[in-house]
Amino acid sequence: MKSTTAFRTFIVIAILFISGVTTFGQEDQSELLIGKWTKASQDRSITFTFTADNTYEVEFTGDGEADVLGTYVISGTKLTVTDEGGDYSSGTSGVYEFKVSDSSLTLTKVDDPVDGRSMIAVGTWSKATD
Numbered sequence: 001m002k003s004t005t006a007f008r009t010f011i012v013i014a015i016l017f018i019s020g021v022t023t024f025g026q027e028d029q030s031e032l033l034i035g036k037w038t039k040a041s042q043d044r045s046i047t048f049t050f051t052a053d054n055t056y057e058v059e060f061t062g063d064g065e066a067d068v069l070g071t072y073v074i075s076g077t078k079l080t081v082t083d084e085g086g087d088y089s090s091g092t093s094g095v096y097e098f099k100v101s102d103s104s105l106t107l108t109k110v111d112d113p114v115d116g117r118s119m120i121a122v123g124t125w126s127k128a129t130d
Helices: 002-023 029-033 115-121
Strands: 035-041 044-050 055-060 068-075 078-085 093-101 104-111 123-127
Touching (some): 029 068
Antiparallel strands (some): 035 044, 068 078
16 A cells, blocks of 8 residues: 555656656747747738737838737737738738747747738748847
């Protein structure tokens, strides 16, 4: 009986240790997403800005105004964006897998019915320096 209890205790400790080791040093990706990101697409520069209040704006550089405004929700490494205003707003949601590392943001389409948005969003974005 004692060996069974000791074995169970060992298993629980091992699971906790492995769990702690695999998450040690990992940063919350949602915090790293906040800020301004840039990308060149079809001979124009685009900025995608995420704020701490879960809103975003997309601007095609050169026209001086936001072209898409919306809200976003993060669940793990999934980013759901919902356009809510602007000249190029679709009024619908799209889901992307995202990864932030160093000064880059990578977006991969999971499910987005708006081809124009996914064509622009997918790929690697660079952290803006301004």
